[in-house]
Amino acid sequence: MVKGWHGWVGTFTGVALITVAVLPLAALAVWALARRRRATGSTPAWAWRRSLAEVGIVYGTVPWVWLTMLPGDRAGAVPGRASLVPLRDLFAILSSEPVRATVQIVGNLLVFAALGFFAPLRFAALASVPRILALAAGCSVLIETAQYVLRLDRVSSVDDVLLNAAGAGLAALVSRRWWRATARVSSDRPRAGPVPGG
Template sequence: MIGSLAILGAAIAAFGPVDAVLKILSMPMRRPGWHIWVGTFNGVALITVAALPLAALAVWALARRRRAIGVTSAWRMSLAEVGIVYGTVPWVWIIMLPGEGAGVVPGRVSLVPLRDLHTILADGATFQIVGNLLVFAALGFLAPLRFAALASVPRILALAAGCSVLVETAQYVLQLDRVSSVDDVLLNTAGAGLAALASRRWWRATATASSDRPRSAPVPGR
């Protein structure tokens, strides 16, 4: 929950004051239509906010089921699983939204590191940088808490880089009128790595607690 609130706060900071965020969320209501809801940033943002109670219900249902069968850390596991989905899918959805020339304009690729980043900084579009950092932030923050095999910053970096490459490749193959940029991969990966560092104290503590559990004595004759 702390990670989700931190990501939400960073998103609000990236896209403007609270009143501007509320204006963005209310826009689909003033222009109803399925395309406005699922094909625009405003619509996806509003759906994400509206889905928060469903996400909380999913956490409760998963945790209750796990506690009923005696699973330890039921709430932590359930929060991590739902948080990864809830905090990642909307961002991927947004960056996969087609542009005006989708299907007509051929795919474009930018493979020179830091060139696009320099252009973004020159244009003052820092919100785009923050947005790219948040794409896989939930994954980086929560995956080590859920999966012991991912409790490592290098592994999180590798996972985020792979996911980002898949998304950028899909943009190019599907001709979404977007630029598949190596800088997007770098920012997505950096965001996941920073999020993993932010939650490191918790997943390291969990791993230590697990290793300190007493092991059952070996049975003689086996």
Template sequence: MIKGWHGWLGTFTGVVLLTVAVLPLAALTVWALARRRRGVTGAAPAWRMSLAEVGIVYGTVPWVWMIMLPGGRAGEVPGRVSLVPVRDLLTILAAGPLTATGQIVGNLLVFAALGFFVPLRFASLASVPRVLALAAGCSVLVEVAQYVLRLDRVSSVDDVLLNAAGAGLAALASRHW
């Protein structure tokens, strides 16, 4: 049972449950935005734009929230940085298949919604290289924030690479639309 605001806002489980609980509000927001735009842009473009905008926010914010949660010694230890590509990835793989799968899939999903919906909403970003650049830039900002805020997390170039790769794969998945 989750008790108190910290249980809802300061734990992975709380963030996941809150995200699920907010899903009806996200759907209502898509509907309200589409209804408001329908007279200006037509029904199909209004729904598409609204779904893309809400999808970007709803699909990205919880992941970023989770990776910005402080570790057990936040504020006590200096920020750690790993700038050698693939080093942290190899360390994660050595930790075991279950841990590795969770870490890798989690990093791939952080900006996947951004990668999927940004090309649908912004025609100027409707290419995989542009989505990769956007996701990499956003990921660098998150990693720098983790370091500066001393959240007891490792700021790693591997996280940036996996976050951008997830967005790129999601952009490929949305090419049909």
């Protein structure tokens, strides 16, 4: 059972339950945004695709970022810790605790997966795997820096950055087949007519 505010917002179980609970609201947000865009003259395909991408980025990313920022038991009492040697932490945990390592790897791959999947569908400028990798890596560096500065009793690791970026890149590859469809649908959007008297 989840008890108290901390149980809801300060634990993995609480965050997972909140994420599931707000799924209907996320679906409603997609519908409302698409309906508003259709009312302004957008084509149905463009309106739905863009609305789904916007909500998907937020809904699929915020809970994971929230989890990465949960403080440990000794938060504030211990100094920030950093691991800057690539793959050292990953190999160490794989050799000692394979189950925990698997969970950690999968979790890190999912942090920016929604961003990698939906961002190219929403923003034409991000319709490139290298750009998605750079964006996810930059966001991950910000998270790791915040963990270190805020002394959250977490290890700020370069391996997390690599895995976060890799997850976003893989998700972008999965959605790549729809990038051109998005560009085509966007080109079908109604354009503003000439200004009267202009």
